[in-house]
Amino acid sequence: MKALVYHGKMDVRVENVPDPQILNPKDAIIEITRTAICGSDLHLYHGLLPALKSGDILGHEFMGVVVEIGSKIEKLQKGDRVVVPFTISCGNCFHCTKDEYSLCDNTNPSVRLAETAYGYPTAGLFGYSHMLGGYAGGQAEFVRVPFADVGCLKVPDSVSDEKALFLSDIFPTGYQAAENANIKDGDTVAIWGCGPVGLFAIKSAQMFRPEKIIAIDGVDERLDLARHIGAVTIDYRTENPLTRLPELTGGRGPDACIDAVGMEAHGHGPGAIYDKAMHLLRMQTDRPNVLRQAIHTCRKGGTISVPGAYIGIIDKLNLGTAFGKGLTFKMGQTHVQKYMKPLLDKIVNNEIDPTFLITHRDSLADAADAYQRFSEKADRCIKVVLDPKMVSQKVSEPAEATAVPSL
């Protein structure tokens, strides 16, 4: 089959690899019909995860059709159309039974690496380095899904592939971010990052009826789309969030702050430059500029929710400020299985159309170009969906159904 393979920093290639096989009784093999490139794939693309190896197949947002099932699969049948969560969860352990699927005890075979990094292993993830299990990802024609009964969610005929696809990660991730932000009726929510997770965090936060959502980014088309779906925006290239956020909240600060950026924060000012330098020197693995701003601007007693991925060690974090202001932090990988069904219901009921942020549709064969475009934020790229069956084209066609009027 064809699959997108990591070769090294900024070097991914679509190549032929062996087809996946059933390896365990609760596995299923899925023929992928749609797969996407996630913002967190760019952390891999930029070579930030040391436990990623040349030859690894990437991709953790995908859906498709069940073509083979293991001997202990009970809920799935060949031919079922399913969307697959990026978290691999056993469904039986202490954490899974508490809906903490991304903390599953039993799905990460790389015990030694995970224990060294985290103390205890967390759930295996598709295509996300050997610290998180080393599972082959789904930017491919086929994928092996372990514990497929727990993972796969059947998609009704009335919901198209593209509408269901983002249930695999970014919609539940944005939703969990909003839920973790403890938003009350009438609150103000600040969201750093208007990439796909930030945009879904905006959409999801709206479901908790805040008075105002303030979105912060430095890319025009993302700010355009954030405004289009109802957020007030701060362009950090021209406005300083540290002064602008108090101004927009009557001097109180946002009740909830969502860091939908994570370890690769850009931004301006001394903090950003310091982080960049430390990062280049490999003195820290993550750049926490957004986290610092969120801690500083959040109202006293507020909540900071972190859906953006952090992997390692950060420097100069203003923890004293967080302590002094009595902030609450909630963070972590998404417990995708917990949210998939209720969020699918919202799609079925037309409460949300998750395709609003798709800007590019490409063939899987052109995935390497798509990575580069997404990484460079070129061609107003916000979200790329890959179709393994689409014929390769050198230039991808702009999406038809985008909701951004300015595009």
Next chain:
Amino acid sequence: MKHENGHQPQNVNVSSWERVLSAGTGTLILSKSLGRSLPGTVIGAALAYRGLSGHCHLYDVLSISTANGEHPVGQSEVRRIVTIDAPQNEVFDFFRNRPDRFDLIMTPLVESEILGDDRYRFQIKGPFKTYETVTRVISSEKPLGFEWESESGDVEHRGSVKIRETRQGTEVEVEVKYQIPGGEITTALARLTGMAPNETLERALRQVKAHFETGEIPTVDGQPRGAGKSDSTGMEN
């Protein structure tokens, strides 16, 4: 490992010849890396410090000492605990009655054979060679645990499995004391290659847990991967 004789002056836990080697290599790396490579500088400085001070933090963490007189060379101890969501009796039976299952969960590192009379032959793959040992269960109390010791073979050892029922599940504590041929050097090599008893035991207990809680053992062995730059893995799984 308990250092019953107490620490030597200034926490010396590195033997004399190793100190000379560390200091020499460290100085060399430091001179080559200074101002050029940050990791090289750090590693060089750390090795040089290790040689000059005779104290190794890694050894501390791993409870190793190669300094003379601290404890018998090569004697080690591993102890790991895991909580399994399964009844105490079933967990006991798994460990007590089916030691042959150990080769299932520790493949490809361990192969076992039942000899009768509570005696078992184990073949353990080490970094240099395969070690063989015959062990005998010396005490057992269902469902609380059992103890065993080596009767003959390459690896002199004794160990115990303790099984406790708690409100969070069944806790299994496995402790093994062993004298490995080749001493600390073999142990250090085994650690580097992921075959050290500590890591092997941890992985095995995790796999037993997965076996009980999910009916299978998670794996990525046999899944597709691209050619990449190199086929060498260097890391487990």
